Amino acid sequence: MARKATNITPVAHRVANAQRWRRQGHRGGVMWFTGLSGSGKSTLGFALEQRLFEAGYHVYVLDGDNVRHGLSADLGFSPDERTENIRRIGEVAALFADAGMIVLTAFISPYRSDRAGARRAAKNGFHEVFLDASLEICEKRDPKGLYKKARRGEIREFTGVTAPYEAPVEPELTIDTGALTIAQSLQTLVDYVERNFKLPAG
Amino acid sequence: MARKATNITPVAHRVANAQRWRRQGHRGGVMWFTGLSGSGKSTLGFALEQRLFEAGYHVYVLDGDNVRHGLSADLGFSPDERTENIRRIGEVAALFADAGMIVLTAFISPYRSDRAGARRAAKNGFHEVFLDASLEICEKRDPKGLYKKARRGEIREFTGVTAPYEAPVEPELTIDTGALTIAQSLQTLVDYVERNFKLPAG
Numbered sequence: 110m111a112r113k114a115t116n117i118t119p120v121a122h123r124v125a126n127a128q129r130w131r132r133q134g135h136r137g138g139v140m141w142f143t144g145l146s147g148s149g150k151s152t153l154g155f156a157l158e159q160r161l162f163e164a165g166y167h168v169y170v171l172d173g174d175n176v177r178h179g180l181s182a183d184l185g186f187s188p189d190e191r192t193e194n195i196r197r198i199g200e201v202a203a204l205f206a207d208a209g210m211i212v213l214t215a216f217i218s219p220y221r222s223d224r225a226g227a228r229r230a231a232k233n234g235f236h237e238v239f240l241d242a243s244l245e246i247c248e249k250r251d252p253k254g255l256y257k258k259a260r261r262g263e264i265r266e267f268t269g270v271t272a273p274y275e276a277p278v279e280p281e282l283t284i285d286t287g288a289l290t291i292a293q294s295l296q297t298l299v300d301y302v303e304r305n306f307k308l309p310a311g
Numbered sequence: 312m313a314r315k316a317t318n319i320t321p322v323a324h325r326v327a328n329a330q331r332w333r334r335q336g337h338r339g340g341v342m343w344f345t346g347l348s349g350s351g352k353s354t355l356g357f358a359l360e361q362r363l364f365e366a367g368y369h370v371y372v373l374d375g376d377n378v379r380h381g382l383s384a385d386l387g388f389s390p391d392e393r394t395e396n397i398r399r400i401g402e403v404a405a406l407f408a409d410a411g412m413i414v415l416t417a418f419i420s421p422y423r424s425d426r427a428g429a430r431r432a433a434k435n436g437f438h439e440v441f442l443d444a445s446l447e448i449c450e451k452r453d454p455k456g457l458y459k460k461a462r463r464g465e466i467r468e469f470t471g472v473t474a475p476y477e478a479p480v481e482p483e484l485t486i487d488t489g490a491l492t493i494a495q496s497l498q499t500l501v502d503y504v505e506r507n508f509k510l511p512a513g
Contacts, residue, residue, distance in 0.1 A: 122358065124360055158326055162326045162330070162334075167369070180399060204373070204382070204407075230381060
């Protein structure tokens with residue numbers, strides 16, 4: 110795999126984005142999912158990761174599971190701490206994109222200014238994906254029973270119930286996950302990635 | 312590239328590490344460079360990235376340039392802040408490794424306990440690489456003029472001068488970058504990666 114020649118001249122610069130993209134056939138970038146709890150961020154994130162991986166893309170999901178227990182383990186859920194959590198995720202997503210990967214982030218990320226910060230961090234290749242299901246539908250689904258807990262007052266500052274959700278103003282993609290099936294939403298995402306990340310062959 | 316079938320069953324689990332490794336022909340993991348300023352961390356990091364990339368590996372360098380201006384932009388250089396900086400880098404490196412990449416980290420990371428934290432975060436696939444050049448040699452090289460500044464008292468808590476460097480006790484790899492040429496050190500690294508990350512063909 111690696112060449113054995115020792116007469117190389119070491120170069121002190123990074124591998125360029127264009128080199129990475131060319132080799133793998135697609136750009137790197139951030140697909141930033143935002144939406145209420147129950148809008149389908151994790152479900153669609155993992156399903157999209159699987160589909161894209163099978164299609165040859167380099168793809169990775171950042172979500173609460175791999176971020177909240179590690180990078181953000183020192184943060185709670187106050188507004189300030191949520192902001193710092195999203196700031197860090199935005200920076201990490203930017204690093205993944207710089208490494209050539211398509212990174213899918215599955216966080217409610219309720220504040221516009223926080224998402225704007227993630228967009229700035231990524232510089233370009235940032236795609237805000239609004240999973241637009243109404244509070245009524247999300248609360249009816251309540252896959253983790255969190256809305257019930259929030260209504261009973263057992264969770265403070267729960268987005269949509271006791272904390273605001275600021276919907277995106279100009280997202281790159283909006284999916285009505287309240288009306289579409291998971292398979293339909295997923296296909297919309299796959300088509301979007303193919304249009305926006307894939308490089309022309311040859 | 313992507314399949315067009317819409318009759319898929321979305322699955323809500325991650326792409327497994329083994330799937331990623333099989334597709335790309337090598338494991339993911341962390342090559343954690345540690346050593347004094349001037350020991351060759353960045354030079355060897357970028358040279359190794361280039362060599363590995365050309366050989367088909369998925370590889371990325373984390374260093375002060377892409378971390379200190381972003382993820383750790385809120386941190387200074389006090390002992391506590393250095394520790395938090397290294398903690399975050401350890402967590403991000405673990406995410407990159409989980410995504411199947413070989414991540415090369417180029418930070419002095421002078422404290423044993425901080426490096427132990429990075430090792431824990433990575434769970435496995437962590438390789439501590441000690442670039443073992445003496446203070447005398449590093450200070451003589453002084454590529455950025457930092458030792459001079461530190462000796463004049465213009466930089467506080469400079470590792471090796473006014474702050475401690477705790478050498479690794481059992482690093483996976485030690486390279487005497489004071490005695491070897493850059494090309495020789497680089498070849499040692501390439502050989503190490505080939506032995507430890509490459510999967511058997513077929």
